[in-house]
Amino acid sequence: MxxxxxxxxxxxxxxxxxxxxxxxxxAAHPKQIVEDTISVEDRILFVEDHEYQLDEYDNVVVVGAGNAAGRISQAIESVLGDTLTSGAIVTDDPVECEIIEMYRGTHPLPSRACVNGVNCIQSLLDDSHGQTLVIAVSAGGGSALLSLPHRGIGFDELRAVTESLLHSGAPIDEINVVRKHLSQVKGGQLAAAAYPATVVNLVLCDVVGDDIGTVASGPFAPDSSSFDDALEIIGRYDIPVPPSVHTVLEQGELGALKETPCQSNDVFERVHHHVIGSxxxxxxxxxxxxxxxxxxxxxxxxxxxxxxxxxxxxxxxxxxxxxxxxxxxxxxxxxxxxxxxxxxxxxxxxxxxxxxxxxxxxxxxxxxxxxxxxxxxxxxxxxxxxxxxxxxxxxxxxxxxxxxxxxxxxxxxxxxxxxxxxxxxxxxxxxxxxxxxxxxxxxxxxxxxxxxxxxxxxxxxx
Missing domain, CATH: 3.40.1480.10 (MOFRL domain)
Known part of the structure; x- marks a missing residue:
């Protein structure tokens, strides 16, 4: 190694x-972690101590992003076999899978290639329904890899803000508050896209305190932060932002844009989180x-x-x-x-x-x-x-x-x-x-x- x-x-x-x-x-390699925490027996998916009856679902879909997301998904595909219907993963370390499509992205700064993979993930989630089982993979590096700018923000502008954030010295949880509010998919927004499907969110945690809302900027996790918080962080660290970014954040602060979904939102009723490694x-x-x-x-x-x-x-x-x-x-x-x-x-x-x-x-x-x-x-x-x-x-x-x-x-x-x-x-x-x-x-x-x-x-x- x-x-x-x-x-x-x-x-x-x-x-x-x-x-x-x-x-x-x-010990933290995805193959070992999946072997230790996930299995299928008699059409029952076991994740740690939880059970999911596979016969209750018409479709089983794997989606996600992160440095390790490709290898986690590869191991999951091996466990699920022909039960798996489709999948899409964005990672900077793609591996070969039979069913899951791998999209090569970049980290720590996003690239336009990341957007192609995110669009595929969104398409799969838009097609999901109450009899769909979504196995989500949220792993470190996912915040860069899972990039789809908020409407009104250009990709180059998003990348520039991301670079400034990473150089600011701000802790990752504050960096990701800003990222969530410049994105169409972070901060629980993929959970909203998947609803009313059942979501099993597998988290390989790379943040202090194993906060699932910070890993990959929490695409399937409730978000308690706000546009106002994002503006405050940008001001406190004196982060330069393009006019379009400032406009989106100000519109959100004024209530003209929808906030990221919080814990009480119905979209999280059927979302189950499992920290499988940290x-x-x-x-x-x-x-x-x-x-x-x-x-x-x-x-x-x-x-x-x-x-x-x-x-x-x-x-x-x-x-x-x-x-x-x-x-x-x-x-x-x-x-x-x-x-x-x-x-x-x-x-x-x-x-x-x-x-x-x-x-x-x-x-x-x-x-x-x-x-x-x-x-x-x-x-x-x-x-x-x-x-x-x-x-x-x-x-x-x-x-x-x-x-x-x-x-x-x-x-x-x-x-x-x-x-x-x-x-x-x-x-x-x-x-x-x-x-x-x-x-x-x-x-x-x-x-x-x-x-x-x-x-x-x-x-x-x-």
Whole structure:
């Protein structure tokens, strides 16, 4: 999976951290998640502890969007067999299916290709009725991939606002409030299109707190936000918007445009939500990998947010406390965290939150007993073609500090980390359950993971 593992895992500690990262991503892979949570037996669809009688439906349709939506749908098609009638998925990682149509879109910025797939999804939902079972897939990356601008807004204008939002430093839930109100499909609007069909919304969660209304901007979930909220967010972050966008939001605020459907709306009467995977899936698998190697592992939090560079300082302060006072954990120990940090960019940059996390940590790290790895589980960190990075006390030496600090200040983390052979490359992983951070703290005796570790194994990609 980590394609450059052999070259970047040049110490036992780094290789161990990379093993934990791989374990987390593997556990969150759609094929594994579907196998663990979805099955069909005697014409009954089982999703976790819920049952759906397939004989009650004339049509079974699969629709959705996200980085992992293609692979989730492929696994669902295998489970359903000839029960499946039709389907359409928008993803940046399309796979081959017999019945479900795959539309290649783009992420993190939308493209016109996304619109073609969304139009097909809408057509399928418009044809649904009370005897239709809609299996919806909502996954990380779906907010960009599920793009159909509100009437009155051009596609290029939507893309420009999206780019400004992503550079603003706003948390994803606020970004998606704006996205919902510039869209014809987000914020529960696909649930309205599907009504009165039964909808089984399968959510692969990539947001803090597993908020189904934020994942893919909640196309099948109730929305409690408003046009007024969207305007307030744009103003607070001083986000430039084209006149057409401002006009739509102002018309919505005045009540001239229909609001996104809220919880009390009838369109949600037959919508059932299932979070089939999340950041905790990856965290628990990474913890299991560490403990199987004889190293205690602790989950610090699955809900880390804020500026990536500041989050790194906090994580490093915990690691230093472990070494100095043996609190709150006894070394050797692995500290794990998930969530989604951000990077506020004023001009331009090349990198992503996980690389910036690692570069900030490396600048402040001077203890050889600490190794830090951080990745975006979808394999794409920010605007770079890498998943994240792995660092130790040798990544930024005394002579490197001026250059490292300049790269961090300019948000050019990829350039510096690549020069130090510290970027983690996976390519598209087929999943997206947010960020995964692994911090391995040895004790002063230099305890290492048990000998049956990956030190004697080749990386899966080889």
């Amino acid at each position: 980590i394609t450059n593992k052999r070259t970047i895992g040049d110490t036992h500690s780094k290789e161990f951290v990379l093993d934990c990262i791989e374990a987390g991503i593997t 950041g905790e899936t990856a965290l628990h698998a990474a913890r299991k990998m560490a403990t199987e190697r004889g190293i205690t592992a602790e989950i610090l939090s699955s809900q880390v947010e804020g500026e990536a560079s500041e989050a790194a300082k906090f994580h490093l302060s915990v690691a230093n406390e472990v070494i100095q006072s043996k609190e709150p954990f006894q070394p050797p120990v692995v500290i794990l965290s998930g969530g989604e940090t951000t990077v506020t960019i004023e001009d331009s940059g090349n990198g992503g939150p996980n690389q910036e996390f690692c570069l900030s940590a490396a600048i402040h790290l001077n203890n050889p007993d600490i190794t830090v790895g951080a990745v975006d589980t979808d394999g794409i960190d920010g605007n770079a073609d890498v998943a994240g990075a792995i660092i130790d006390s040798a990544t930024v030496g005394p002579d490197d500090l001026p250059s490292a600090r300049e790269h961090l200040q300019k948000h050019e983390s990829t350039g510096y980390l690549a020069s130090k052979n510290a970027t983690v490359k996976t390519g598209p992983t087929g999943t997206n359950v947010n960020d995964l951070r692994v911090i391995y703290i040895q004790d002063t005796a230099g305890d290492s993971p048990s000998v049956n570790s990956a030190h004697s194994r080749k990386p899966k990609s080889e």
